Amino acid sequence: MFGGKYNNAKVLVTGNTGFKGSWLCLWLQQLGAEVVGLADAIPTSPALYNILKLEDTIKQHWVDVRNAEAVLDAVRAEAPDIIFHMAARSVVRHGFTDPLGTLAVNAMGTANVLDAVRQIGNPCSVVVVTSDKCYDNKEWPWGYRETDALGGKDIYSASKASAEHIAHAYVSSFFGGDDAIRVVTARSGNVIGGGDWSDHRIIPDFIRAIEAGKKMDLRHPEATRPWQFVLEPVSAYLRLGQLLLTSAKIHGEAYNFGPGYANSITVATLLETLNERMTDRPLDDVVIQSEDKDHREAGLLKLTWDKAHAQLQWAPVLSYTETMDLTADWYRAYLAGNDMLALTQQQIEGYFNKAINQHLTWAS
Numbered sequence: 555m556f557g558g559k560y561n562n563a564k565v566l567v568t569g570n571t572g573f574k575g576s577w578l579c580l581w582l583q584q585l586g587a588e589v590v591g592l593a594d595a596i597p598t599s600p601a602l603y604n605i606l607k608l609e610d611t612i613k614q615h616w617v618d619v620r621n622a623e624a625v626l627d628a629v630r631a632e633a634p635d636i637i638f639h640m641a642a643r644s645v646v647r648h649g650f651t652d653p654l655g656t657l658a659v660n661a662m663g664t665a666n667v668l669d670a671v672r673q674i675g676n677p678c679s680v681v682v683v684t685s686d687k688c689y690d691n692k693e694w695p696w697g698y699r700e701t702d703a704l705g706g707k708d709i710y711s712a713s714k715a716s717a718e719h720i721a722h723a724y725v726s727s728f729f730g731g732d733d734a735i736r737v738v739t740a741r742s743g744n745v746i747g748g749g750d751w752s753d754h755r756i757i758p759d760f761i762r763a764i765e766a767g768k769k770m771d772l773r774h775p776e777a778t779r780p781w782q783f784v785l786e787p788v789s790a791y792l793r794l795g796q797l798l799l800t801s802a803k804i805h806g807e808a809y810n811f812g813p814g815y816a817n818s819i820t821v822a823t824l825l826e827t828l829n830e831r832m833t834d835r836p837l838d839d840v841v842i843q844s845e846d847k848d849h850r851e852a853g854l855l856k857l858t859w860d861k862a863h864a865q866l867q868w869a870p871v872l873s874y875t876e877t878m879d880l881t882a883d884w885y886r887a888y889l890a891g892n893d894m895l896a897l898t899q900q901q902i903e904g905y906f907n908k909a910i911n912q913h914l915t916w917a918s
């Protein structure tokens with residue numbers, strides 16, 4: 555898997571205590587990597603990081619990415635072969651309540667990580683995780699390509715567009731000549747799957763509501779998003795890392811990662827599907843539709859991942875039904891008190907087996 559590149563590799567994951575970071579760390583451990591984490595805190599309670607017992611199995615640096623010196627010290631101490639930079643204020647609404655914090659963490663935090671790599675100068679690969687929201691969203695019905703203009707009408711989106719600009723400016727200013735330091739950026743869409751408890755995210759809000767026997771507030775039911783199971787972008791990041799560790803061919807590139815067309819659906823349809831799998835009540839018994847005039851969100855957002863398919867031989871593995879089954883299975887097992895480390899490992903193995911059956915290069 556991934557050409558065996560992660561076996562014994564030293565991997566630093568920033569934002570490893572979060573939702574995607576925890577899945578990535580567990581998969582990296584299965585691949586034989588020496589995983590080190592860097593984060594300011596554990597962002598939620600409960601947290602997948604604790605459920606997977608990652609605090610017992612990986613070395614952790616408790617560092618705020620806004621602190622350039624502390625980031626430099628951690629990167630120098632670890633001398634990683636590769637960094638997955640995922641630390642971020644990841645919730646769009648937090649950009650409205652703390653714009654300066656969001657910009658500082660997402661934009662300057664990215665600069666601090668890249669500058670640490672620059673100052674140390676060791677060979678190192680960096681996968682910078684941004685977002686589908688980095689594009690200038692024109693609400694058009696076709697997908698954004700990597701050559702489309704970056705933008706962002708809200709602070710979170712602008713912070714991710716800034717992270718993109720910063721990463722590509724570091725490449726052209728500092729990492730262009732000698733290719734020992736290799737950087738790519740990864741833009742993916744809304745992620746779903748077990749183990750997410752972030753605020754203001756649709757599935758965690760739904761799970762919290764049914765767990766508490768309350769109704770959830772449903773805002774923006776008509777918004778369409780490219781929903782992806784968490785292992786789809788995580789497999790993409792690992793594929794990018796594999797290729798960076800192999801050669802400088804993709805150095806300086808940006809890639810989109812999205813699901814198939816069937817996964818580009820509205821928030822309301824997503825909740826209908828999840829509700830069918832998690833409760834025996836109609837959706838109206840579980841949600842209240844409410845207006846959200848204060849926080850304008852994009853209505854339609856789609857990505858084209860043709861470039862990732864052509865150059866990385868990456869493609870999404872799961873259908874919409876499989877995406878929703880895996881998500882519902884995870885939370886049902888959690889609510890039933892099952893062994894979630896074992897189940898999460900099984901979901902990674904099941905995903906990998908499907909990728910083999912689909913002859914995806916990274917799985918061979």
Ligand SMILES: NC(=O)c1ccc[n+]([C@@H]2O[C@H](COP(=O)([O-])OP(=O)(O)OC[C@H]3O[C@@H](n4cnc5c(N)ncnc54)[C@H](O)[C@@H]3O)[C@@H](O)[C@H]2O)c1
Binds near residue numbers: 641686
């Ligand atoms: N979840 C999604 O739907 C989605 C979609 C597109 C892009 N992304 C991006 O993927 C990455 C991971 O997302 P996630 O859903 O796992 O987010 P998350 O909120 O679950 O985790 C964020 C992580 O960043 C860390 N962090 C936050 N502020 C920090 C700071 N100042 N210093 C150090 N660490 C800090 C948190 O402690 C946590 O480990 C983020 O960059 C996010 O913007 C997420």
